[in-house]
Structure formats: C-alpha cells, structure tokens
Amino acid sequence: MAKLSQDTRIALIGGGKMGEAIMGGWIASDEAPASVLSAANFIVANPGLPRREYLERTYGVACVEQATDIDAADIVVLAVKPQVMMGMLETIANEARFGECLFVSIAAGMTTERLLGALPPGAHLVRTMPNTPLLVGAGATTVCGSSSASVEDVELVRALFSCLGAAFVIEEADMDATGAISGSGPAYVAAMIEALTAAGAREGLSADLAERLAVQTVYGTAELIRKTGQTPEQTRLAVCSPGGSTLAALAAMGEAGLSRAYEAGVAAAVQRSKELGAC
Ligand SMILES: NC(=O)C1=CN([C@@H]2O[C@H](COP(=O)(O)OP(=O)(O)OC[C@H]3O[C@@H](n4cnc5c(N)ncnc54)[C@H](O)[C@@H]3O)[C@@H](O)[C@H]2O)C=CC1
Ligand SMILES: O=C(O)[C@@H]1CCC=N1
Secondary structure, eight states: OOOOOTTOOEEEEOOSHHHHHHHHHHHHOOSTTGGGOOGGGEEEEOSOHHHHHHHHHHHOOEEESSGGGOOOOSEEEEOSOHHHHHHHHHHHTTOGGGTTOEEEEOOSSOOHHHHHHHSOTTOEEEEEEOOGGGGGTOEEEEEEOOTTOOHHHHHHHHHHHHTTEEEEEOOGGGHHHHIIIIISHHHHHHHHHHHHHHHHHHTTOOHHHHHHHHHHHHHHHHHHHHHHOOOHHHHHHHHOOTTSHHHHHHHHHHHTTHHHHHHHHHHHHHHHHHHHHTO
C-alpha cells in the first residue's frame, strides 16, 4: 500500500478519543497525502451505539458494530485499548479479506511481533505512538515498521501522521520510551498547568488568570524554542537573572525533587507500557 487515492478504504477499529482525532484530522487535512481523503473513505467499527451515532452525525462516516462487520479495507487503524486488542484481533484473524491490508496500530506497549502473531497472514503492520494534540494539528507521533512492513508502508504512515503534526520514524525498541515522553506527555504538561494554577491561586491570583497565564506560557515557551532554534537550556538561562526570582524558584523545585519526579514518572510509564503490551 504505497499510495492513497479517493478510493482507498480505511477502517478504524475503535472510534474512541484517539480514533476520532486521527480520522477527523485526516478528513479535514488539506495536506498530502491525507488531502485526498473524505468521509467516504472511512468505516468505523465501535460497539457502543451512541458513539456510532455521534461519529455518523459529526463526520458523515459509515459505522458498524464490530470489526467482523467491515466488508473491505485497504488500511485498518487499530485504535482499541491494549486490554481488548487481542480479543478483537481473534475475531478477524481468519478473515481472508483482511489478508493484504496495511494495519496501523496506535496501541501502547503492544509489540509488532505480538500483533503480527494475531493478524491474518500476509497483513502488513506499522506501529505508531501518537498523542492528543494531533486533534489541533500539533501532534507528535512516532512510527516504526515491522517484519511485514515495506519501506513504502512506513513512509505512507509517517506522511499521514505528519498531516496532523510532527511524525518521526524510530526503532521499535524506543517505542515505549517515546510513549512515555510524547504519548503521555500532554497529561504531564496539563498537570503542570494545573499545579502552576493552584500555586498562583495560593499567591492570591484568581484561578482563571493563573490558568490563562500558565497556558500561554507553556505555548509561548514551546513556540520560542521551535521558532528560534535555541535550546531549552538557553531558554532557561535567558530567564534566570543572577540572584533573581527564577533561580530561587528552580532551586526550590530542584530541592523538592522536580527532575527526579520526571525520571520516576517516565520510568513508570515505560514499565506500564510493557505490562499493557502483554495483556
Ligand atoms: N489517549 C491517548 O492519549 C493515547 C492513546 N493511545 C492508544 O490509543 C488506543 C485508544 O485509546 P483511546 O482512544 O484513548 O481509548 P477510548 O476508550 O477513547 O477508545 C477506544 C474505543 O474502542 C472501542 N472498542 C472497545 N472494544 C472494541 C472492539 N472489540 N471493536 C471495536 N471497538 C472497540 C471503545 O468502545 C472505544 O470507543 C489505545 O490503544 C491507547 O493505548 C495512544 C496514544 C495516546
Ligand atoms: O495512558 C495510556 O496508556 C495511553 C498511551 C499513551 C497515552 N495514553
């Protein structure tokens, strides 16, 4: 599957948060290769009726209850939770119509070896780890091939996700670590915004103002680093006046274990991904 066309059939198995974000982004994208796609290219398998009705109403896509109801597909996006993946794959493992498909997994932790063992023989598989900011075209997705994927398969998937932000081809051995940085990262950043907001409120600011300042500061700092090409270290040092308030803050945060907290958090996410991969 090297190229997309207006006739490419894309099946999404799991029409939840990530599935919706990916499909909605591809339908809306004006960027190649997703620019050829419209609602007519998609079919979504999702067990919950209210969710199917919502997706039909919002995007005009066809929806079915389960994977076995999908009549044909060229690309199949596996967007169910790791805990239900193997059970779902069992239902389509012997369906010849999925034999030549390009499968794209977004599941945390599930290795290509494990998935390929459960997919129909002949299936091509590419594994990815996207993140929620792709909903606003600012995602970060890592992509790796499998023993059944061609260079063209990997490039097509990378190009499709780059329509939703940045996409990087990496080695599979690094997938869980990237999941712990960018996959889970939006939660860490949001938690930091919540913590800054609470700290600002303790200093007497209204929670609304503190939150708006924190959000704009996260956005502005990321843009500053991206647009100027300066390093995060340079960005940090530029704010730290000798003997000033920022150095006092960073010293107190260091003493409270900020770096250790990130190290421990990322290690815990990697460990949990490995456990999910064995579900
Ligand atoms: N939420 C996130 O930030 C990220 C999630 N992921 C991965 O994305 C995948 C989906 O996660 P979310 O969208 O967050 O979960 P979700 O719970 O929002 O969506 C999963 C959907 O799958 C449906 N489903 C359950 N069993 C099914 C079956 N047998 N056939 C078809 N559909 C079925 C559920 O009804 C639900 O709508 C997971 O594997 C997760 O590891 C990857 C990167 C980031
Ligand atoms: O928490 C999770 O398991 C998924 C994977 C990366 C982000 N969310």
